[in-house]
Amino acid sequence: MSSQDKSEVPEEHLPEVPASAHVPAESDPFADPGLPAHEPRRTDIDEKAANRAERQVAFLFVISMLATIGFIWSYVGIDKDRIIDIFFFGKIGAQNAALGGTLGIALFCIGAGAIHWARTLMTDEEIVQERHEFTSDPETREYAIREFTQGASDSVIGRRPLIRRTMIGAMALVPLSGVVLLRDLGPMPGTKLRHTEWKPGKELINEATGLPIKPDDIVKGSLTMALPEGLVEKYGPAGQKEELSHGWLEKAGMSAILLVRLEPKDVKSKKELAWGHEGIVAYSKICTHVGCPIGLYEQQTHHLLCPCHQSTFDLADDGKVVFGPAARSLPQLKIHVNEAGNLAASQDFAEPVGASFWERG
Ligand code: FES
Secondary structure, three states: OOHHHHHOOOHHHOOOOOHHHOOOOOOOOOOOOOOOOOOOOHHHHOHHHHHHHHHHHHHHHHHHHHHHHHHHHHHHHOOOOOEEEEOOOEEEEHHHHHHHHHHHHHHHHHHHHHHHHHHHOOOOOOOOOOOOOOOOOHHHHHHHHHHHHHHHHHOOOOOOHHHHHHHHHHHHHOOHHHHHHHHHHOOOOOOHHHOOOOOOOOEEEEOOOOOEOOHHHOOOOOOEEEEEOOOOOOEOOOOOEOOOOOOHHHHHHHHOEEEEEOOHHHOOOHHHHHHOEOOEEEEEOEOOOOOOEOOEEEOOOOEEEOOOOOOEEEOOOOOEEEEOOOOOOOOEEOEEEOOOOOEEEOOOOOOOOOOHHHHHO
């Protein structure tokens, strides 16, 4: 029905509209309640109270500084093996307890100081900020700078040098806790990574049998793994493992070698032949790429293949890299036959074994 038709309907035939259905156009169900009137705090009107609050905030920051110093002292001054018994927690490491406690206090006091500062001394007047366009015009930017300056002034940081200095002190000291933790990275390796357990005269021990190796034990086409004497795991008569010196596994990993027998005529390098014994040559078992143990030997090509990233070394040519990501040759160990007829090292490796990284150290 059009409005024309509707206007022609007699009044008495129109449905009755309840009075409650009429909403005055000017009523607003969500009227802006406005901001409550600002009530000044004690510190706003009493300078003594404000000064007291300032000292309280500074006190918290000073406690934080002392706790950070305590943290550093705990790290260097408390024996890390010392155990203490604390009620409820039971037996725990004294150093861990001290580190956790002091760092907790340092951080808590910075937080508590900042909250106390904000609640007592910074302005607490509520401010309404209208939404505006993302791109601000020069006037708005000027306004923002003015507001920022006002905010800095309201925070009283300019007028309260005690708070400013102690807060800067507390914030500057806390990161030191992270610096001292660097000690946990362990001692510097020094030249340790340049040396292995091989010494002049040390016999080569077969890793599988635990026995010294004679030249006849090395047959063409096979790969023999060996370690210096004293680093091969042995078993007693009852099958029990015999104790090895502390850190033997790491030393064995660094010193592991493999032996192959080559036809002397196939060897391209004179130095390689001179460092071996009648075609038997010894090379580090640790890949010079990132240090995987190598174990795949191709008898026909004399190539040694690393299973990790396929670096390939030519054992008939000074262990040079012929393929793959390794950046340098496999180190060769100089060997000889001793009076007992066993293979022995003539010296330590002439260069670092393992990943090329160590060569740059
Ligand atoms: S570790 Fe041998 S190729 Fe990467």
